[in-house]
Amino acid sequence: MHGEESVDAGRAVASFDEKRAEDAIRELLFAVGEDPDRDGLRDTPGRVARAYREMFAGLHQAPEDVLTTTFDLGHDEMVLVKDIELFSCCEHHLVPFHGVAHVGYIPSVDGRITGLSKLARLVDVYAKRPQVQERLTTQVADALVRILQPRGVIVVVECEHLCMSMRGIRKPGARTVTSAVRGMLRSPATRAEAMSLILGR
Numbered sequence: 001m002h003g004e005e006s007v008d009a010g011r012a013v014a015s016f017d018e019k020r021a022e023d024a025i026r027e028l029l030f031a032v033g034e035d036p037d038r039d040g041l042r043d044t045p046g047r048v049a050r051a052y053r054e055m056f057a058g059l060h061q062a063p064e065d066v067l068t069t070t071f072d073l074g075h076d077e078m079v080l081v082k083d084i085e086l087f088s089c090c091e092h093h094l095v096p097f098h099g100v101a102h103v104g105y106i107p108s109v110d111g112r113i114t115g116l117s118k119l120a121r122l123v124d125v126y127a128k129r130p131q132v133q134e135r136l137t138t139q140v141a142d143a144l145v146r147i148l149q150p151r152g153v154i155v156v157v158e159c160e161h162l163c164m165s166m167r168g169i170r171k172p173g174a175r176t177v178t179s180a181v182r183g184m185l186r187s188p189a190t191r192a193e194a195m196s197l198i199l200g201r
């Protein structure tokens with residue numbers, strides 16, 4: 001268990017409450033010493049609420065919603081989509097982290113594959129939630145294992161966390177790399193092949 005169930009179970013608990021989000025942003029503006037009723041800020045709570053609806057849309061989606069299209073192509077070699085740009089939101093500070101994900105898998109014995117764009121959609125399902133990078137990486141890998149039953153999966157995520165760049169320790173440019181490897185891709189030779197494809201930009 002890698003924590004996915006709890007987050008996925010949580011997604012069904014509540015839908016996005018735009019009015020509540022708007023009230024909270026208005027309250028936050030008061031708390032930081034602003035006047036939410038001044039001209040420039042009047043529409044801000046509504047705008048921010050709508051932005052949050054978009055940024056956290058993944059809370060209300062399941063991987064099964066996006067990994068719908070599968071084909072039996074009989075392809076049994078590695079499929080890798082690399083440099084999938086992602087924007088997520090650090091659950092500790094609610095500021096963005098952004099970077100890329102590389103997602104690869106070796107199809108199931110019967111060659112069941114999915115559309116390439118679905119791998120990028122899957123990354124977004126998990127990125128568009130309050131997250132930590134390790135959990136995002138693990139969830140993408142485990143969803144692929146569960147739904148496509150591939151013989152192997154590799155997910156590598158490289159991100160810059162704005163909570164480390166714009167505040168706190170203030171180290172812009174530091175990149176965090178996380179990986180999750182399942183099945184056949186754990187074997188050194190297959191893993192090395194995947195890593196050389198990922199690193200060969």
Ligand SMILES: Nc1nc2c(ncn2[C@@H]2O[C@H](COP(=O)(O)OP(=O)(O)OP(=O)(O)O)[C@@H](O)[C@H]2O)c(=O)[nH]1
Pocket residue numbers: 090091092131132133134161163164167168169
């Ligand atoms: N492992 C992990 N840590 C993260 C991630 N995003 C943010 N963090 C870290 O979460 C930690 C939270 O630490 P705290 O000491 O509770 O918070 P803080 O006082 O704001 O910490 P500083 O950022 O060091 O100022 C920080 O070290 C962040 O760098 C992530 O995706 N994975």
Ligand SMILES: [Zn+2]
Pocket residue numbers: 090091092093094095161163164
């Ligand atoms: Zn943070």
